[in-house]
Amino acid sequence: MINDKKVLFSGMQATGNLTLGNYLGALKNWVKLSDEYECFYCVVDEHSITVRQDPATLRKRARALLTLYIAAGLDPEKNCIYYQSHVSGHAELAWILNCFTYMGELNRMTQFKDKSAKHADNINAGLFTYPVLMAADILLFQADVVPVGIDQKQHLEITRDIAQRFNSIYGDVFTIPEPYIGKSGARIMSLQDPSKKMSKSDENPNGSIYLMDDPDTIMRKCKRAVTDSEGHICYRDEQPGVKNLIDIYSSCTGKTPEDVEKEFDGKGYGDFKLAVGEAVVSQLKPLQEEVARLEKDKAFIDSVIKNNAEKAAYYANKTLRKVQRKVGFPDRIR
Ligand code: ATP
Numbered sequence: 192m193i194n195d196k197k198v199l200f201s202g203m204q205a206t207g208n209l210t211l212g213n214y215l216g217a218l219k220n221w222v223k224l225s226d227e228y229e230c231f232y233c234v235v236d237e238h239s240i241t242v243r244q245d246p247a248t249l250r251k252r253a254r255a256l257l258t259l260y261i262a263a264g265l266d267p268e269k270n271c272i273y274y275q276s277h278v279s280g281h282a283e284l285a286w287i288l289n290c291f292t293y294m295g296e297l298n299r300m301t302q303f304k305d306k307s308a309k310h311a312d313n314i315n316a317g318l319f320t321y322p323v324l325m326a327a328d329i330l331l332f333q334a335d336v337v338p339v340g341i342d343q344k345q346h347l348e349i350t351r352d353i354a355q356r357f358n359s360i361y362g363d364v365f366t367i368p369e370p371y372i373g374k375s376g377a378r379i380m381s382l383q384d385p386s387k388k389m390s391k392s393d394e395n396p397n398g399s400i401y402l403m404d405d406p407d408t409i410m411r412k413c414k415r416a417v418t419d420s421e422g423h424i425c426y427r428d429e430q431p432g433v434k435n436l437i438d439i440y441s442s443c444t445g446k447t448p449e450d451v452e453k454e455f456d457g458k459g460y461g462d463f464k465l466a467v468g469e470a471v472v473s474q475l476k477p478l479q480e481e482v483a484r485l486e487k488d489k490a491f492i493d494s495v496i497k498n499n500a501e502k503a504a505y506y507a508n509k510t511l512r513k514v515q516r517k518v519g520f521p522d523r524i525r
């Protein structure tokens with residue numbers, strides 16, 4: 192607990208342009224939960240280098256992502272918005288937790304399998320121990336809740352296992368975190384291949400709607416979305432393309448999938464795709480305007496970066512010192 196509130200932690204990688212999947216699956220829920228919890232929202236730049244990055248691009252994207260968190264509605268006075276690499280506790284705790292994590296557990300991680308298939312020329316140890324750094328992020332702040340999309344559920348489970356293992360040896364050191372997965376938007380699929388999740392590292396830009404896409408591009412991508420030849424707007428697994436569009440529409444408008452089925456009963460895919468496009472455009476418009484405004488305010492963003500890193504480091508060090516003591520590292524001489 193911090194200030195009598197439960198703690199929330201979440202993060203995103205600055206590995207590409209954010210997609211509608213990132214927004215509906217994660218960022219939108221962050222904003223919804225931000226009043227109820229004491230929140231830490233991190234730009235996880237240390238995770239990003241598990242895949243080769245161009246340094247200048249990574250720096251630029253990290254700043255753009257931090258700005259986007261604020262533009263989405265997270266007040267940096269109330270929420271701690273910061274870069275992972277500015278708080279050394281993440282890496283320090285990750286090292287300790289590495290010694291409490293089994294190779295067999297990490298071998299089962301599906302994201303590792305996917306990413307090592309995609310980057311077969313660079314299967315580095317960081318990619319393998321990625322979930323341990325993620326566990327460190329969460330446990331460092333004694334987080335109670337972690338809002339993420341469904342693809343991250345397995346990483347939350349290993350985090351809980353590591354925390355429980357550590358606690359069973361050393362007593363109650365870590366809070367055991369719960370995932371928070373939203374009812375709608377938790378798994379938005381590619382518009383071009385509804386069997387694959389919409390992903391910012393997808394090579395086909397038509398499969399993803401990027402948060403900074405202009406209205407024409409959004410409408411075009413929705414119009415071209417892959418559907419089927421059934422001709423009915425039904426929310427069912429047999430029509431994955433249509434189901435995905437219903438998910439997007441529901442998530443943008445707050446309507447339930449059943450309401451959407453009723454609304455478009457008897458209508459064609461053309462009309463429906465148009466409505467989906469318009470719903471996405473109006474969902475993203477305020478966000479895009481706010482990004483444009485904030486990008487001009489360099490001094491403000493700089494002050495957020497500095498102040499919040501200090502705040503995050505304060506809480507991180509509290510946990511880190513406790514953990515270091517528990518595992519037997521010598522006390523510091525003051
Ligand atoms: P990459 O393609 O680089 O692996 P990504 O698009 O999967 O990236 P992450 O940075 O790994 O994005 O994820 C940030 C957050 O967005 C996580 O909480 C993740 O669960 C969520 N998320 C990512 N893709 C989707 C999606 N298609 N639908 C819903 N949520 C998603």
Ligand code: LTN
Binds near residue numbers: 324338339346
């Ligand atoms: N692995 C996550 C990003 C991430 C994260 C975290 C999410 C890193 N550390 C801590 C929640 C909590 C991803 O790829 N989306």
